[in-house]
Structures are given as structure tokens and as C-alpha cells.
Amino acid sequence: MPNYLSIDTSAHASVALIDSQTGAVLGERTSPRGNDQTETLAGFVRDLLAEHQQVGAELAGIIVGVGPGPYTGLRVGLVAARTFGFVWQVPVHGVMSLHALAERVLDTEHVPAEFVVASDARRKEVYWAKYDASGELLDGPHVATAATLPALPVYGVGASLYPEQLAEAGAHGVEESLDWIAQAAELGWRGIKDLAKGVDLSDTSPQYLRESDAQVPAFMKKDKA
Amino acid sequence: MSTPQHPLVLGIESSCDETGIGIVRGTQLLANTVSSSMDEHVRFGGVIPEIAARAHLEAFVPTLEQALAEADVTLEEIDAIAVTSGPGLAGALMVGVAAAKALALATGKPLYGINHLVAHVGVGVLEGSVLPPTFGALLVSGGHTEILKVTSLTNDVQLLGATIDDAAGEAYDKTARLLGLGYPGGPAIDKAAKDGDKKAFRFPRGLSLPKFVGSAEEPGKHRNNFSFSGLKTAVARCVEHFEAAGEPIPVADISASFQEAVVDVITSKAVRAMQENGLKTLLLGGGVAANTRLRELLAARCASAGITLVVPPFSLCTDNGGMVAALGAQLVAAGAEPSGLDFATDSSQPVTNIVLEPRS
Numbered sequence: 001m002p003n004y005l006s007i008d009t010s011a012h013a014s015v016a017l018i019d020s021q022t023g024a025v026l027g028e029r030t031s032p033r034g035n036d037q038t039e040t041l042a043g044f045v046r047d048l049l050a051e052h053q054q055v056g057a058e059l060a061g062i063i064v065g066v067g068p069g070p071y072t073g074l075r076v077g078l079v080a081a082r083t084f085g086f087v088w089q090v091p092v093h094g095v096m097s098l099h100a101l102a103e104r105v106l107d108t109e110h111v112p113a114e115f116v117v118a119s120d121a122r123r124k125e126v127y128w129a130k131y132d133a134s135g136e137l138l139d140g141p142h143v144a145t146a147a148t149l150p151a152l153p154v155y156g157v158g159a160s161l162y163p164e165q166l167a168e169a170g171a172h173g174v175e176e177s178l179d180w181i182a183q184a185a186e187l188g189w190r191g192i193k194d195l196a197k198g199v200d201l202s203d204t205s206p207q208y209l210r211e212s213d214a215q216v217p218a219f220m221k222k223d224k225a
Numbered sequence: 226m227s228t229p230q231h232p233l234v235l236g237i238e239s240s241c242d243e244t245g246i247g248i249v250r251g252t253q254l255l256a257n258t259v260s261s262s263m264d265e266h267v268r269f270g271g272v273i274p275e276i277a278a279r280a281h282l283e284a285f286v287p288t289l290e291q292a293l294a295e296a297d298v299t300l301e302e303i304d305a306i307a308v309t310s311g312p313g314l315a316g317a318l319m320v321g322v323a324a325a326k327a328l329a330l331a332t333g334k335p336l337y338g339i340n341h342l343v344a345h346v347g348v349g350v351l352e353g354s355v356l357p358p359t360f361g362a363l364l365v366s367g368g369h370t371e372i373l374k375v376t377s378l379t380n381d382v383q384l385l386g387a388t389i390d391d392a393a394g395e396a397y398d399k400t401a402r403l404l405g406l407g408y409p410g411g412p413a414i415d416k417a418a419k420d421g422d423k424k425a426f427r428f429p430r431g432l433s434l435p436k437f438v439g440s441a442e443e444p445g446k447h448r449n450n451f452s453f454s455g456l457k458t459a460v461a462r463c464v465e466h467f468e469a470a471g472e473p474i475p476v477a478d479i480s481a482s483f484q485e486a487v488v489d490v491i492t493s494k495a496v497r498a499m500q501e502n503g504l505k506t507l508l509l510g511g512g513v514a515a516n517t518r519l520r521e522l523l524a525a526r527c528a529s530a531g532i533t534l535v536v537p538p539f540s541l542c543t544d545n546g547g548m549v550a551a552l553g554a555q556l557v558a559a560g561a562e563p564s565g566l567d568f569a570t571d572s573s574q575p576v577t578n579i580v581l582e583p584r585s
């Protein structure tokens with residue numbers, strides 16, 4: 001059966017090879033560091049393909065996390081996935097990266113009726129999204145301070161960063177999840193399920209959620225005036 | 226046909242605001258496709274790194290497709306891939322390097338992470354140009370101002386001098402802003418200067434005092450180095466002076482005088498460095514190579530010093546993938562070891578590091 005290659009770099013560099021029929025994870029690699037996507041990603045893919053004698057052009061497709069996540073790392077995964085897709089002539093499917101955390105919540109024993117997942121957006125903010133117990137996205141993704149989150153259980157590393165603000169919002173971090181980051185294995189599984197449901201995943205545009213941050217300098221504004 | 230001496234190499238450039246993909250067979254340029262995000266930076270008056278990086282992501286695959294079509298080659302036919310690993314903007318470099326690694330892995334081709342500045346010099350071998358074994362290079366652009374000594378393109382390049390603050394192109398951009406001339410500043414000031422008097426104002430030539438320059442026998446610390454921050458300040462004071470007096474700013478005269486200060490110091494230092502290092506040929510590179518006054522004065526000073534000046538076509542002077550492919554082809558022909566897939570970008574990669582060694 002053909003396999004999917006799943007890639008997510010919205011947090012750390014993470015790669016998985018997944019059986020397209022059963023969803024079984026055949027192999028995976030996730031960097032312990034959050035700043036080495038450029039160095040590690042290609043090597044992870046090389047090793048995974050070699051270990052499983054997987055020929056790139058025989059993949060069922062590539063599933064890639066489109067973020068949100070810190071931009072520089074996020075782009076590494078996206079440009080790699082698009083390039084693999086171009087060379088191997090296989091489809092590239094974009095999946096919102098916070099879904100990977102939601103999938104992990106669905107695997108726990110007591111899934112709340114509604115819950116929030118959150119990741120590190122830096123600059124004193126988190127990326128977050130709200131789900132129901134079936135993993136359906138109810139709201140998000142957003143970027144905001146933890147103080148603005150819904151009053152629900154919050155999963156993921158984003159819940160560990162600003163506990164006081166979270167408490168202020170009436171939300172609370174779920175203990176077992178406080179070190180969870182998006183991983184390619186769970187992202188890929190979500191992608192396979194969504195494809196089976198007929199969800200359109202053809203858009204691989206990055207979810208930056210913030211403008212490019214550039215301020216028009218005062219002297220340029222003056223010129224325009 | 227590609228042969229060991231004429232390998233077919235694809236080069237990728239993303240160190241600043243141009244996404245460039247070039248394809249070279251030996252010393253023959255087959256394609257040089259450039260997608261620039263320059264228009265998106267205009268309203269900011271300078272390159273915004275995050276905007277450049279976003280544009281590289283969107284441009285990469287379309288630019289690759291276009292270059293392959295233009296060169297009429299397939300990825301299977303390519304012998305090797307070269308990519309700029311530095312110096313440059315970190316976030317921009319990472320998009321090109323990540324893409325290059327994916328391309329190399331997916332095609333099974335060897336990958337070389339190479340030096341952007343040396344690649345600027347590498348275009349000198351293209352299209353039948355014959356360079357002597359040892360020569361000098363002057364690189365002037367928005368990102369760099371350097372004098373190089375090239376003993377071997379593939380394994381011996383030395384930095385003779387460089388700017389210690391702004392690049393020449395940056396000084397142009399900042400001055401153009403002060404004068405309300407828009408971005409990019411180089412062409413804008415060049416144009417405004419045409420109607421101006423270059424002797425109207427005497428602006429400072431950075432690092433020209435004897436204490437910095439020394440003598441040929443006892444060279445000062447900054448003999449071959451540049452500084453443009455004092456010049457920028459002097460222009461700002463000059464503009465303020467006219468504003469405070471309520472007089473119109475003599476844009477043409479200031480442009481011409483500023484340009485003369487930049488070009489005078491660059492050309493005199495470059496020519497002296499050639500003479501003192503026994504170099505008979507000087508190659509000019511970088512986007513500011515399009516500047517008419519720079520070319521004119523450099524040509525005159527090289528001629529009187531008996532130095533042959535080589536100026537590649539403008540499309541090869543600005544950042545492009547062809548230059549990366551050109552240097553890549555030289556490295557492949559010289560038997561250099563590929564860099565592998567595990568190297569990191571180096572935003573301040575020194576010119577002595579022409580090709581990255583594989584990580585063990």
C-alpha cells in the first residue's frame with residue numbers, strides 16, 4: 001500500500017512515514033530542538049525513506065503542516081514539501097498544524113466536550129484553536145495572549161507558558177500535555193482522515209496570522225504626506 | 226552533453242530579495258530566472274527580511290520550473306545543485322537552502338553550499354570570458370562592499386577590504402530617502418546626479434585619513450576598508466541646513482556630490498589594492514555595478530594604472546542563480562566534495578569559505 005510522507009516544522013522539525021490505509025506510523029523523527037529545521041529536515045526524510053525502502057515517487061502524497069508556527073521554521077517544511085511534490089510528482093496536502101495537538105487529545109482517556117490546544121507564538125502570545133470532543137475545529141486558529149483564551153482545558157506547550165494569564169481567563173493547562181508540540185505522525189493521521197472525508201487540503205499557504213511586521217518608517221510616511 | 230569538465234549545474238540564490246535559479250553547462254549560461262520581491266519593499270525604503278523570506282517561499286517552485294523550461298533540460302540531466310549558504314539574510318537563506326536540500330534529496334544529486342560573494346566573482350568565467358589565474362574583484366551592492374583577491378575561484382579567495390558599517394548600496398538608499406528620491410536609491414541618485422555639480426559640496430571620504438590608511442610599507446588598519454556612516458551624517462546635516470534656512474534643497478547637487486564621494490573612495494581604494502597586490506585584472510560585481518559614475522571613474526582609474534577592468538552584463542551583476550551555478554560548475558569540475566544535506570546556513574560566511582564542508 002502506498003504511504004504518506006508527513007512533515008511539520010511549525011514547532012520542531014518532525015517527519016513521519018504513514019501507511020495510507022491503516023494510518024499506522026511506519027517511522028518518525030522529531031528534533032529535540034526548535035531551531036534546527038534547516039539542518040535536520042532533509043536528513044530526517046532521507047533516513048526515513050531509506051529505512052523503509054520507500055521510493056519518493058511512489059508515495060501516496062505528502063502531508064505538510066501549514067502552521068501557525070514561528071515563520072522561519074515553518075517555511076522550511078513548506079518549501080521542502082512543495083519541492084518534493086514537484087520532483088516526485090505526488091500531491092501535497094496542507095493541514096493546519098494545531099490539528100496535530102488536537103489529534104493527540106483525542107487519544108487521551110477523558111476527552112472534554114470542548115477543549116483548546118495552544119502552541120508557542122513567541123512575543124508573549126500563543127497560537128490557539130478550539131475543538132469539540134470529536135476533534136472538529138470550532139474556532140481558530142488565532143494568535144493572542146493567553147489571557148484571551150476560552151475558559152476551557154488547554155492542551156499543548158502553549159498552556160505551560162503563561163499560567164497566570166490562563167487562570168485569569170478561567171482556563172487551565174492540562175498537566176500531561178504541557179510539553180506537547182505538533183508532530184508529523186499525528187498531523188499526517190489527521191490529514192488522512194480529512195482526505196477520506198473529502199476535505200479540500202490543496203491549499204499549502206502558510207498560516208502566518210500576523211502581518212509581516214514591517215512598519216513603514218516615519219520618513220517614508222512624511223514623503224507621502 | 227555534460228562532461229566532467231563541463232558539468233550541468235543548477236544554482237539557487239535566496240540571500241536577499243531575489244529568488245534566483247540559474248542553469249549552467251560548464252561556462253555556458255543556459256537559464257537565469259530571477260523573481261524579485263523588490264516592489265514589495267519600495268514603501269519601506271529598504272529590504273524587509275520577513276517580506277523577502279515570504280516571497281522566496283512562494284517563488285521557489287515556479288522559478289525552478291521556469292528555469293528548467295528556459296534551459297530545456299530535465300532534473301534527471303542535472304549533474305549537481307549549488308545553493309548560496311551565506312552570507313546574507315538568515316531567514317531568506319534558510320528558504321533557499323531548505324529547498325535546495327529537498328531538491329537534492331528528491332533527485333539524488335550532489336549538493337554544494339557555496340559562498341555568495343565568491344559566486345558574484347564566479348560569473349566572470351561565463352560566456353567565453355577568460356580571466357587570468359589571479360585577479361581582483363570589487364563587489365558593490367545593497368548588501369556588500371568588498372575588495373577580493375582571487376588566486377583560485379575554487380580554493381583560494383582572500384578578503385582585502387570591506388565596509389566596516391553600511392554597504393555602499395545602503396548608503397545610496399538612506400541618502401535617497403533623505404532627498405525624497407525613493408527606493409532603490411542607487412538608480413534614483415544616479416539619475417538625479419546627472420543634472421548636478423559633483424563639486425558643489427565636499428562630503429567626507431570615509432577611512433581616508435593617514436592614521437587609517439598608513440603607507441604601502443606600513444599599511445594602516447583600514448587601508449582597504451570603507452565606511453559610509455560619516456558620509457550619510459554629513460548629507461543629513463547638509464539637508465537640515467537648507468531646511469532650517471527655509472531654502473529649497475539642491476537635490477541634484479547633493480546627489481552628484483554624494484555619489485562622487487562614494488565612487489571616489491571606492492575606486493581609489495580598489496585600484497590601489499590591485500596595484501599593491503600585483504593584480505592586473507579587476508572584475509566588478511554587485512548591483513551598484515550599474516551605476517554610471519562608478520563605471521566611468523573606475524574605468525578611467527584602471528586605465529591609468531594599467532589594470533584591465535571586466536564588467537559582466539548587468540543581469541549577472543545583481544543577485545542571481547546563474548552566478549551560483551557558475552561557481553558550482555567550477556567546483557564540480559575541480560573535484561570539490563559535496564556539502565551533503567546536514568549543513569547550516571551561515572549568514573556571515575567568510576569569503577575564505579568557498580564551499581561548505583560536509584558535517585561529520
Ligand SMILES: [Zn+2]
Binds near residue numbers: 341345369
Ligand atoms: Zn549579492
